[in-house]
Amino acid sequence: MGNGPVQRPTLKDIAQKTGYSINTVSRALRNMPDIAVETRERIREVAREMGYHNNALASSLRLGRTNTIAVIIPDISNLFYAFALVEIERGAREQGYSTILLNTSESGAFEQNAIKTALQKNVDGIIFGPAQQSLDNTRMLMGSGTPFVQFARHFESVNADFCVGDDKLGGYQATAHLIEKGHRNILLLNGLAAHNSSARDRQAGYRAAHEAAGLPVQPDLVREVSILAGDVGQQLMGMLRQRPDITAVFAYSDLVALSAMAHLQQNGVRVPQDISIVGFDYIQSCINLPVPLTTVDIKIREMAAAALKCLLEKIAGPDSSKVVCQKFTRTELVPGATVQDIN
Amino acid sequence: MGNGPVQRPTLKDIAQKTGYSINTVSRALRNMPDIAVETRERIREVAREMGYHNNALASSLRLGRTNTIAVIIPDISNLFYAFALVEIERGAREQGYSTILLNTSESGAFEQNAIKTALQKNVDGIIFGPAQQSLDNTRMLMGSGTPFVQFARHFESVNADFCVGDDKLGGYQATAHLIEKGHRNILLLNGLAAHNSSARDRQAGYRAAHEAAGLPVQPDLVREVSILAGDVGQQLMGMLRQRPDITAVFAYSDLVALSAMAHLQQNGVRVPQDISIVGFDYIQSCINLPVPLTTVDIKIREMAAAALKCLLEKIAGPDSSKVVCQKFTRTELVPGATVQDIN
DNA sequence: TTGAAAGCGATACCAC
DNA sequence: GTGGTATCGCTTTCAA
Numbered sequence: 077m078g079n080g081p082v083q084r085p086t087l088k089d090i091a092q093k094t095g096y097s098i099n100t101v102s103r104a105l106r107n108m109p110d111i112a113v114e115t116r117e118r119i120r121e122v123a124r125e126m127g128y129h130n131n132a133l134a135s136s137l138r139l140g141r142t143n144t145i146a147v148i149i150p151d152i153s154n155l156f157y158a159f160a161l162v163e164i165e166r167g168a169r170e171q172g173y174s175t176i177l178l179n180t181s182e183s184g185a186f187e188q189n190a191i192k193t194a195l196q197k198n199v200d201g202i203i204f205g206p207a208q209q210s211l212d213n214t215r216m217l218m219g220s221g222t223p224f225v226q227f228a229r230h231f232e233s234v235n236a237d238f239c240v241g242d243d244k245l246g247g248y249q250a251t252a253h254l255i256e257k258g259h260r261n262i263l264l265l266n267g268l269a270a271h272n273s274s275a276r277d278r279q280a281g282y283r284a285a286h287e288a289a290g291l292p293v294q295p296d297l298v299r300e301v302s303i304l305a306g307d308v309g310q311q312l313m314g315m316l317r318q319r320p321d322i323t324a325v326f327a328y329s330d331l332v333a334l335s336a337m338a339h340l341q342q343n344g345v346r347v348p349q350d351i352s353i354v355g356f357d358y359i360q361s362c363i364n365l366p367v368p369l370t371t372v373d374i375k376i377r378e379m380a381a382a383a384l385k386c387l388l389e390k391i392a393g394p395d396s397s398k399v400v401c402q403k404f405t406r407t408e409l410v411p412g413a414t415v416q417d418i419n
Numbered sequence: 420m421g422n423g424p425v426q427r428p429t430l431k432d433i434a435q436k437t438g439y440s441i442n443t444v445s446r447a448l449r450n451m452p453d454i455a456v457e458t459r460e461r462i463r464e465v466a467r468e469m470g471y472h473n474n475a476l477a478s479s480l481r482l483g484r485t486n487t488i489a490v491i492i493p494d495i496s497n498l499f500y501a502f503a504l505v506e507i508e509r510g511a512r513e514q515g516y517s518t519i520l521l522n523t524s525e526s527g528a529f530e531q532n533a534i535k536t537a538l539q540k541n542v543d544g545i546i547f548g549p550a551q552q553s554l555d556n557t558r559m560l561m562g563s564g565t566p567f568v569q570f571a572r573h574f575e576s577v578n579a580d581f582c583v584g585d586d587k588l589g590g591y592q593a594t595a596h597l598i599e600k601g602h603r604n605i606l607l608l609n610g611l612a613a614h615n616s617s618a619r620d621r622q623a624g625y626r627a628a629h630e631a632a633g634l635p636v637q638p639d640l641v642r643e644v645s646i647l648a649g650d651v652g653q654q655l656m657g658m659l660r661q662r663p664d665i666t667a668v669f670a671y672s673d674l675v676a677l678s679a680m681a682h683l684q685q686n687g688v689r690v691p692q693d694i695s696i697v698g699f700d701y702i703q704s705c706i707n708l709p710v711p712l713t714t715v716d717i718k719i720r721e722m723a724a725a726a727l728k729c730l731l732e733k734i735a736g737p738d739s740s741k742v743v744c745q746k747f748t749r750t751e752l753v754p755g756a757t758v759q760d761i762n
Numbered sequence: 763t764t765g766a767a768a769g770c771g772a773t774a775c776c777a778c
Numbered sequence: 779g780t781g782g783t784a785t786c787g788c789t790t791t792c793a794a
Contacts, residue, residue: 084538084564086771097781102773110779127562132539133480134771137786142476144540153505153705155498162496165522169529174536177520179508186512193517195427196475197487219470221427308707337709347709362496364651366680366690367709429787440765445789455763477787480770 085126094122105130136198145387146176146194148187149205149227151304154331156376157205159362160227163380164203171388173200182304184209188216195220201387203227208271218397223390225401227383229273237390239383239403241374243274246407247281248288250326250354250372253409255289258419259324259352263315264298265308265336267328275300275328278356282326297322301332308332309339316345323352323418330355330371337367337414348416358410370412375405428469437465448473479541488730489519489537491530492548492570494647497674498702499719500548503570506723507546514731516543525647527552531559538563544730546570551614561740566733568744570726572616580733582726582746584717586617589750590624591631593669593697593715596752598632601762602667602695606658607641608651608679610671618643618671621699625669640665644675651675652682659688666695666761673698673714680710680757691759701753713755718748 087105091098096119104111104119105128136142145168149157165175176199178190187207194202202224206214214231217224226238254262264282267275279298286293299315301308316322327333333355337347347353358373359365386401393400430448434441439462447454447462448471479485488511492500508518519542521533530550537545545567549557557574560567573581597605607625610618622641629636642658644651659665670676676698680690690696701716702708729744736743 088771098772099774099782100780102771103780106773112779115779129535129538129563131480131541131771133476133485133541134786135773137474137476137480137771137788138773140786151505152495152508153498153501155496155501158496158498158501161520162494162522165495165520166524169522169532174540175520177504177508177518179505179512181509189512192472195472197517198474198476220472331706334709335707338707341709363674364678364681365708365710366677366684368684431787441788442766442790443764445787446764449789453763458763474787477770478789480772481787481789483770 084131085128086131090119090123090126090128093126094119142198142200143172144174144176144197144199145201145203146178146197146199147203148178148180148190148194150180150182150207152177152179154303155359155363156228156329156357156374159359159376160380163377164384167381167384180207182207184213187213191217195222201391203383203387205229206231208273221396223387223396225383225387225390228379232273235399237386237399237401239379239386239401239405241274241379242404242407243277244281244284246356246372246374247278247326248285249281249407249409250356251282251285252288253370254324254326254352254354254415255285255291257352257415257417260291261294261297261319261322262324262326263312263319263322265312265325265327265332266298266300267303268300278328301328303328303332308335312336312339313343316351324415325351325353327353327355330357330359330369333369333371334367348414352415354415368412368414370415371410373408373410375407379405427474428471429474433462433466433469433471436469437462485541485543486515487517487519487540487542488544488546489521489540489542490546491521491523491533491537493523493525493550495520495522497646498706499571499672499700499717502702502705502719503723506720507727510724510727523550525550527556530556534560538565544734546726546730548572549574551616564739566730566739568726568730568733571722575616578742580729580742580744582722582729582744582748584617584722585747585750586620587624587627589699589715589717590621590669591628592624592750592752593699594625594628595631596713597667597669597695597697597758598628598634600695600758600760603634604637604640604662604665605667605669606662606665608655608668608670608675609641609643610646611643621671644671646671646675651678655679655682656686659694667758668694668696670696670698673700673702673712676712676714677710691757695758697758711755711757713758714753716751716753718750722748
C-alpha cells in the first residue's frame with residue numbers, strides 16, 4: 077500500500093523544520109530585506125530540499141491579484157488567432173503574467189461561460205476576441221470591473237477599449253487592387269456579417285472601392301460562408317456556375333481563400349488564370365506556405381502587442397473603466413501570385 | 420473623482436443584504452438540498468442582482484482542487500499543437516475543467532518556469548509536450564505529485580504516462596512509400612534529434628525502411644533543421660546543390676515540408692516533377708490547403724483525446740504516480756500529389 | 763432548516 | 779530581526 081499522494085509542503089512545514097515562524101519563512105522566501113542573511117539562506121535551502129512551491133491560490137487570495145490574464149477567442153485553430161496568442165502569451169510571460177486560454181468556437185453560449193470562468197478565476201484582465209453573437213457578454217464584462225480589451229473585432233455601439241485591424245481600409249485595398257487589375261465581377265466570400273464587425277467593415281470597404289471606381293455593387297456577388305465549418309467549396313462552386321462571368325474572389329480571410337483555392341483546384345479551375353483570389357490577414361507573415369497568396373496584411377503581431385500593452389496599462393491604472401485605447405492597425409496590401417491582370 | 424473600482428460582491432455581502440448567514444448563502448447558491456426553496460430562490464435572486472460570481476481562488480484553496488489543467492507545449496503556432504490544443508480545451512471544458520496554456524518555445528528554461536507556474540497555480544493535472552532539452556523538468560514534474568501525461572514526445576528512460584504517435588512506424592511508412600515509387604536518394608529533413616524523441620524515432624523508421632529494402636542509409640542525406648526558425652530553405656537548397664541526385668525529401672513535419680516547397684518553388688524547382696516530398700502530421704485533416712501534400716497521419720485528434728482521457732483518469736484515480744497509459748497512436752500514410760513515381 | 767466557527771495557505775500589520 | 783494575529787472568500791463539520 078502506497079502512502080498516498082504526497083502533500084505539497086507549505087510555509088508551515090518549512091517553519092516547523094527550521095524552527096522559525098511562518099512569517100519569517102514567508103519573508104525569507106520573498107527575499108525581504110529585514111531577514112538575517114544566514115536565516116534566509118537556511119530557510120531557502122530547506123525549502124528547496126522539500127520541493128516547496130508557493131501556493132499561488134493562497135497568495136492571490138490574500139493579495140487580490142493573480143498575475144494571470146485570460147484570452148477569450150473564437151477559434152484558436154485559426155492561424156490568425158494562434159499567432160496572436162503566441163505573441164500575447166510571450167509578452168504576458170515577460171511581464172510576469174500567465175495566460176488562461178478560453179476558446180469559444182464562435183458560440184455566444186460558450187463565450188458566456190468563458191467570461192464567467194475568467195471572472196471566477198479572478199484574472200487580472202482579459203483579452204477578448206468577441207464572437208459577437210450578442211452584446212450581452214460584452215456588457216457583462218463591462219459590468220464586472222475586470223479590465224478588458226476587445227481584440228480583432230469590436231462593438232461600435234459601446235465605449236470600450238479595442239485593438240482591431242482597419243478592416244474597412246483593408247477591404248478597400250483588396251477590392252481596389254482587383255479592380256485595378258481589370259476585374260469587374262468580384263465575388264466577396266465574406267464571414268457572417270450579421271455578427272462580425274470585421275466582416276461588416278470589410279464589406280464596407282468592398283463597397284467603397286466599387287463606388288470609388290464608379291462601379292455598381294452587385295448584391296448577388298456578396299456571399300457569406302461559415303468561417304469555421306468550411307462550407308466554402310459548395311458556395312463557391314455554386315456561385316461560379318450561376319455567374320460564370322466572375323473573374324475574382326475577395327475572401328474574408330486567408331483561411332477562406334486557401335480553402336477556396338483547394339476547391340477550385342479540385343474542380344480544375346486554375347488560379348489565377350481562371351479566377352483571381354485575394355485573402356485577408358497575411359498569415360504567411362508567420363508561416364511559410366508554398367502558395368504566394370495575394371492578401372491584406374492586418375499586422376497580427378502589432379495588433380496583439382498593442383492589445384496586451386493596452387490591457388496591462390488598464391490593469392496598472394487606477395480606473396479600469398477608463399478607456400485607454402481604441403486602435404485600428406493600418407492594413408497593407410501584400411501582392412502575391414494569385415491575382416491576374418486582365419486589362 | 421470616481422468611486423474607484425467596484426469591489427466584487429462576496430457571500431458576506433449577499434448574507435448582509437438578505438439577512439441570512441454566509442453558510443446559508445453558500446449552500447443556497449450551490450443548490451444544496453437542505454435549504455428551504457423560498458430561501459434559496461430569494462438568495463439566488465439577490466446574488467444575480469448583485470452580479471455575484473463564485474471566487475474560484477477561495478473555493479479551490481478550500482477544496483484543494485482547481486478544476487484547471489495546464490497544457491505545456493513547445494509551440495502553439497505549430498498547427499499540430501494548435502489543433503491538439505483545440506481538442507484538449509474542448510474536452511476539458513466538457514468535463515468542467517479550464518485550460519491554462521503555457522508555451523515554451525522549445526526552450527528548457529521557459530519550460531521549467533512553465534512547470535513551476537502550473538504547480539504554483541495548483542492545476543489538477545498537466546498535459547506536457549516536452550521540449551526535451553533535458554530530463555530535469557520531467558523529473559521535477561514526477562516529483563511534484565501532480566498528475567501529468569507526456570504528449571507528442573516522450574522520454575523512453577523514465578516510466579511515466581505518454582500519448583505519442585508511433586513515430587518509428589510513420590517514418591517507415593513515409594520512407595517506404597518513397598522507395599516504392601523508385602526513389603533511392605531520399606533527403607531526411609529532420610528536427611533536432613538530439614533532443615526530440617519524435618525526430619529520433621522518425622529517423623529510426625527512415626533507417627528501417629532502407630534496411631527492409633536492402634538500401635544503404637547515406638549519412639549525408641540526414642539533415643537537421645530548426646523546426647521553429649525555419650532555416651529550412653538554406654539547408655535544403657545547399658543540399659540539392661551538393662547532391663543533385665536527390666529526388667525526394669522526407670520532412671520532419673508538414674510545416675517543414677510546406678516551407679521546403681515554398682523555397683523550392685522560389686528557386687524554380689518543381690514538386691513533384693523535380694523533387695518529391697512527404698511530410699508528417701497530416702495537418703490537412705484540420706485545415707484546407709490548396710497543396711495536396713503526401714504525408715503521414717499522426718492522428719492529432721485521437722492523440723489529444725487520448726492524452727486528456729488519460730490525464731482525467733489519473734486525476735480521478737487514487738494514486739497519481741501509477742502509470743495509466745503509454746500509448747502510441749498508429750500512423751497512416753496519406754497519399755497526396757507531391758510524390759512522383761519514377762520507376 | 764439555519765448559524766457559528768474552524769481552516770485552506772499565504773501576506774501584512776504591529777509588537778517585541 | 780523575528781513572532782503573533784487578523785484576514786482574503788469559501789466550504790465544511792458540528793450545534794442548535
